[in-house]
Amino acid sequence: MxxxxxxxxxxxxxxxxxxxxxxxxxxxxxxxxGPSTNVAWTPEQLRLVASGDKNRGGQLNRDMFCASCHGDQGVAPTGNWPSLAGQRAEYTFKMLKDYKDGKRHGSATAEIMVQVAQQLSDQDMADLAQFYASFKLPSLPxxxxxxxxxxxxxxxxxxxxxxxxxxxxxxxxxxxxxxxxxxxxxxxxxxxxxxxxxxxxxxxxxxxxxxxxxxxxxxxxxxxxxxxxxxxxxxxxxxxx
The missing domain is CATH 1.10.760.10 (Cytochrome c-like domain)
Structure with missing residues (x-):
């Protein structure tokens, strides 16, 4: 009781x-x-994230050098960066949008991500989000x-x-x-x-x-x-x- x-x-x-x-x-x-984020979870936004292509996301993970910090399969090689394997696709998408929109900043690592996110389209973000979500939750690096x-x-x-x-x-x-x-x-x-x-x-x-x-x-x-x-x-x- x-x-x-x-x-x-x-x-x-x-x-x-x-x-x-x-x-x-x-x-x-x-x-x-202004608001803390520009992401509103409308049906259209949810459909966009769901449409992400994990195979293309894997290619982006390599081409954009995301793997150097977050690992080839979303497991960070050190404790300085977050592991993204098994992360909810919607959350990863929101974070990338927040970086691109300047809603997430303030630290040295965040500023690196701001620069990376500027090069990504919304579809790129959805593809990356589905790539990381396709793995099981990680063990520690x-x-x-x-x-x-x-x-x-x-x-x-x-x-x-x-x-x-x-x-x-x-x-x-x-x-x-x-x-x-x-x-x-x-x-x-x-x-x-x-x-x-x-x-x-x-x-x-x-x-x-x-x-x-x-x-x-x-x-x-x-x-x-x-x-x-x-x-x-x-x-x-x-x-x-």
Whole structure:
């Protein structure tokens, strides 16, 4: 019963955070900066992503040198870059569009992607997205490890959330197996810990701001650095067993 109450409170918290995000997105500051993304999931947009040709995407992965950072089959060779194997096609497409539109920027690695995305058409992005989505979720890159003890410490917040802080369970959006469960919510299983930590700190500081309605920015600000560290190892270890 207690767990059900906590989960209910967490769900209320999620709704409150989205409401706060909506207000922030449409406030005076947002009016000056514009929306966090230009991608709207209309039927036409979804059909475009679904039309992606994974074979052509594989060719682009080679020709555009995407493989040098994300691997020949979407598994990053180091922990400095995200693995994209098994990633939801819609999420990959959105990220590429956000880079091209200047909605995702602020770090040295992001600026590299901004330059790459400028050379891609929407169809190119759909093709790449389907290429990466065609693989299973990745194991960790060679030489990258995770801490099982830290992963265990993150389990409560990931699976149940924290009603006291109005934090919804991470798995409510990212899926019970870290596979991603909502159109613009990414798979996290097998993500290198270093990249996960870097991303969460960018959300926490506001350096990354392409999350719709500030959802991840609001959540990241409630988490301690140690909790972020623990979550990074939790998701990294999901495909390392």
């Amino acid at each position: 207690k767990n059900k109450i906590v989960m209910s409170l967490a769900a209320v918290g999620a709704a409150l955070m989205v409401s706060q995000g909506v207000a922030a997105e449409h406030g005076a500051g947002a009016a000056a900066k 060679v030489g990258v490890s995770f801490d099982a003890a830290k992963a265990d410490q993150a389990k409560a917040v990931v699976t149940r959330g924290d009603g006291k802080r109005l934090v919804a369970p991470c798995q409510a959006c990212h899926g019970p197996n870290g596979e991603g469960a909502v159109t613009d919510t990414p798979a996290l299983a097998g993500m290198p810990p270093e990249y996960f930590i870097k991303t969460m700190h960018e959300y926490k500081s506001g350096a990354r701001a392409n999350d719709v309605y500030s959802r991840m920015r609001l959540i990241a600000k409630t988490l301690s650095d140690e909790e972020i560290n623990q979550m990074a190892h939790y998701y990294a270890g999901m495909t390392a067993k």
